[in-house]
Amino acid sequence: MAIFLNLRNIKLIACDVDGTLFNSKGKIGNETKKILMKLQQQGVKIAICSGRAPFELKSIVDELELKRYDGYLLHGNGAGIYHVKKDVNIQFPQVPPDAISEIIKIAHAMHLFVIVSQKGNYACSYTLPLAIKREIAKRLYRPMRASKVVRLRQFAYMARNANMVEHLENHIHNAANKLCIRGNPKILHRAEDAIRKKYPEKFNYFYLSEGSLEITDIHVSKAQALLSLCDQLDIHLDQVIAFGDSNNDDEMLSIIPYGVAMENAFPSTKSAASYITKSNDEEGIAVFLHNFFNQ
Numbered sequence: 592m593a594i595f596l597n598l599r600n601i602k603l604i605a606c607d608v609d610g611t612l613f614n615s616k617g618k619i620g621n622e623t624k625k626i627l628m629k630l631q632q633q634g635v636k637i638a639i640c641s642g643r644a645p646f647e648l649k650s651i652v653d654e655l656e657l658k659r660y661d662g663y664l665l666h667g668n669g670a671g672i673y674h675v676k677k678d679v680n681i682q683f684p685q686v687p688p689d690a691i692s693e694i695i696k697i698a699h700a701m702h703l704f705v706i707v708s709q710k711g712n713y714a715c716s717y718t719l720p721l722a723i724k725r726e727i728a729k730r731l732y733r734p735m736r737a738s739k740v741v742r743l744r745q746f747a748y749m750a751r752n753a754n755m756v757e758h759l760e761n762h763i764h765n766a767a768n769k770l771c772i773r774g775n776p777k778i779l780h781r782a783e784d785a786i787r788k789k790y791p792e793k794f795n796y797f798y799l800s801e802g803s804l805e806i807t808d809i810h811v812s813k814a815q816a817l818l819s820l821c822d823q824l825d826i827h828l829d830q831v832i833a834f835g836d837s838n839n840d841d842e843m844l845s846i847i848p849y850g851v852a853m854e855n856a857f858p859s860t861k862s863a864a865s866y867i868t869k870s871n872d873e874e875g876i877a878v879f880l881h882n883f884f885n886q
Contacts, residue, residue: 601635601884602830605665605817605843606876608641608651609799610836611853614872619654622877630880631660638663638820640813642769642797642805642839644708645673645680667708667768668797668807668839669816672823683816684808685766690790694770694806695760697785703774705759709767716759769807776801797839798857805839814842832883834868834876836860851879 604627606612614620631637637660639651645666652658657675664673672681686694691707698705699716706715772782783796783804795812797805813835821828832849833840836856841863844850852864853875861867868875 600830601832601849602826603636603638603821603824603832604630604880605638605640605813605831605833607813607835607837607840608639608643608648610855610871611834611840612639612651612871612876614874619651620874620877622874624654626877626880627655630884631656631662636660636662636824638665638817640665640669640817640833640835640840640843642666642668642771642799644768645671663820665813665816665820667811668795668805669811669813670768670807672816672820681819683819684810685768686770686794686806686808687766688763690793691763691767691770692760693789694772694786695763697789698772698774698782699760701774701778701782703772703778703782706771706773707759707763707767708769708771709765714759714762716757768811769805771799772804772806773802779804797837799837799839812842813839814846817843818846832880834879835864836871849883851875 612619612623627637637655637657639648639657639662641648641664643666645664648664648666652662652664652675655662661676664675666673670683670685673679695705695707695716704715706713772779779802786794786806793809795807795809797807799805817831817833821831828847829849831847832851833843833847834851834853835844836853838857838859841860844852844860844865845863848865850864851866851868852861853868854870854873856864856867866879868879
């Protein structure tokens with residue numbers, strides 16, 4: 592086994608998933624997996640930072656053996672911290688049900704598509720056009736999930752995993768980790784402005800792509816979850832390396848000395864990071880870590 596010189600005493604590596612840890616085919620590259628496994632074997636912990644719920648990250652947990660190596664999931668864009676080995680979840684503030692219903696009404700008035708994430712389940716409003724698109728996406732699931740177009744991959748995933756509910760705004764009884772609003776980028780920004788006006792300084796807003804906006808409680812972000820985890824583990828911020836590519840990674844990359852943006856990252860993400868590595872399809876995580884530990 593190769594031994595890396597951990598001269599900076601790195602104790603934690605935090606990785607976003609889509610566009611970062613995963614390549615365009617939704618897989619972890621061989622070199623990336625090798626170096627992450629070797630670093631875990633040498634005592635470095637891994638935290639997977641994603642907008643997804645814990646059950647959606649099971650394949651990563653298994654592939655990187657996070658239970659064996661005491662890893663963590665910062666899920667729902669920082670809505671919770673899941674300790675894989677102990678099967679314990681710490682939940683942070685959620686979006687209250689009354690606000691969820693109002694946001695759905697605002698989005699639907701602009702003909703935008705809304706997904707609500709509650710207790711690891713997804714729900715979206717039923718419309719006939721959406722139902723037809725959903726059936727098409729189910730039949731074309733594999734090629735759509737392998738597409739390089741982010742919106743196609745996301746839609747295919749939700750077509751299989753989200754429950755469609757008529758008049759969704761009338762069926763919200765519990766708080767949610769996050770809401771996702773999708774549609775025309777220009778209209779999406781108008782919806783964001785309307786929500787901000789109705790709920791000033793109440794929520795955080797993250798763009799995963801031009802046509803995909805996620806909303807969480809204002810105290811919830813990947814950065815806040817990472818700070819909380821470091822506090823729990825008594826890890827200093829200069830002992831952390833974090834990788835990301837999207838707007839929801841910006842703050843996380845900006846608060847640590849070793850924040851790394853992928854070449855395929857948003858411009859704002861590159862500006863927030865201290866370093867830029869190769870793209871996710873060029874195994875940018877592996878490239879950076881090899882150079883970092885062997886320089």
